[in-house]
Structure formats: structure tokens, C-alpha cells
Amino acid sequence: MSEDRQNKDFLNVALPKGRLGETVYQRFAAAGFECPALLENSRKLIFENASVGVRYFWVKPSDVAIYVARGAADIGVAGKDILLEYRPEVYELLDLGVGKCRMAVAAPVGYHEDPARTLRVATKFSRIARDYYAGMGRDIDIIHLNGSIEIAPILGLSDVIVDIVETGTTLRENNLEVRETIVQISARLIANKSGYKFKREKILKLMDGLGGKSE
Numbered sequence: 001m002s003e004d005r006q007n008k009d010f011l012n013v014a015l016p017k018g019r020l021g022e023t024v025y026q027r028f029a030a031a032g033f034e035c036p037a038l039l040e041n042s043r044k045l046i047f048e049n050a051s052v053g054v055r056y057f058w059v060k061p062s063d064v065a066i067y068v069a070r071g072a073a074d075i076g077v078a079g080k081d082i083l084l085e086y087r088p089e090v091y092e093l094l095d096l097g098v099g100k101c102r103m104a105v106a107a108p109v110g111y112h113e114d115p116a117r118t119l120r121v122a123t124k125f126s127r128i129a130r131d132y133y134a135g136m137g138r139d140i141d142i143i144h145l146n147g148s149i150e151i152a153p154i155l156g157l158s159d160v161i162v163d164i165v166e167t168g169t170t171l172r173e174n175n176l177e178v179r180e181t182i183v184q185i186s187a188r189l190i191a192n193k194s195g196y197k198f199k200r201e202k203i204l205k206l207m208d209g210l211g212g213k214s215e
């Protein structure tokens, strides 16, 4: 990282690329950290506004916590699902109350579980699934997939899935239903541990402007 990028005067912010990131940016802007160039239609990924001392990066949503944990960004916005799954070494500062969904167990409509058999669970969230079933003392076999999880029980690859449910449309359209909710999810403001110490004033100003529920 260049010296300039580490400059104490700049607050480096990793935003999740996409609609959620754009919504969150509007709130950051209203809190005094505007950077109008960010919403211009371009393929650029880094934007800064020297007059308020902020620099934004658009990154893949599941990568935000990596940038923040390693100090490439001082703060960022990450889903609670990612924080539970990867347990990055970051401070979780605020529940932003957006990006709401839930982590759930789903199965084909009418599926009957045989408690005597090892349950085959397809998921992108192996740790969350493992922790959930370990808490119930249930034997499972995790089948780790990277997307389109809903297809696994349809093709007989798994019995159930552990995945994110937002509107429920994907489940409905694939003849699946929620069996159990594991945890409610929303977007969180996270901070690098030393970034929080050295850029505390700016981060507190941002948090003040954002409001929201403190963790």
C-alpha cells in the first residue's frame, strides 16, 4: 500500500459492490462522507474526496471483511453471515439495519428427516451449518458448494440446505421450504482494530451520523 493510501487523513472504506453498497454509501454521504464520483457510471473501483478525507473501494461483498481485517481498509460493510462464517479479526461497530435476511435450513416440500441417518447438508456456509448442528448433537455430512445451493436436494446431492433466504422466492420456485431459521442477518459496519484506534475521531463522527443500533 502506498504511503498516501495509509495517510492518517484519509478514512479508507471498503463497500460491497452492488445495491446494498450504494444504499449504505448514501447514508455515509449524509453523515458527512460524501464522494459524488462514486456513483458515476464507470469501471473505476477506487474513489476519493480529499476535502472530507475519505476514500472508497468497491469490493466483492464476501471480500470486504478481508480488506478490513488486513488493514487495506479502515472500515467496511459486511453481512453478519460472512462475520459468523469467517470470524475475521475486526470490530463489529453497528448494525446498519439494511441487507436483512435470515440463514435457514431448507428442504424439499414434504421432506421427512430420518434422525437415525447422517444428514447431508449442502451449503456455502460450512461453519455456520457445522456449529448449528453440533449444538443439537446431530450428525451431518457437509457438502460445500459455492452457489446455486438450492439445486443440491433436487438432484439428490443433499437432504437439506443451509442458505440465505431473503424474499423466499428462490426456495418457492424450486419447490423447497424453510424448516428452521438459524439466525437473522443484516449488514454491519466493521473496523480494522488498529484503524479504529488511529482514525477513531472520523469513525465516531461517521457512526454518529449513521445512528443505528450499537453492538
Ligand code: PRP
Pocket (backbone or CB within 6 Å): 146, 147, 148, 149, 150, 163, 164, 165, 166, 167, 168, 169, 170, 171
Ligand atoms: C442468495 C441465496 C439464495 C437467494 C435467496 O443467492 O443463496 O439463493 O439469494 O434470495 P430470495 O429468498 O430472495 O430468493 P445469491 O443471489 O447470493 O447467489 P448464489 O446462488 O451464488 O448464492
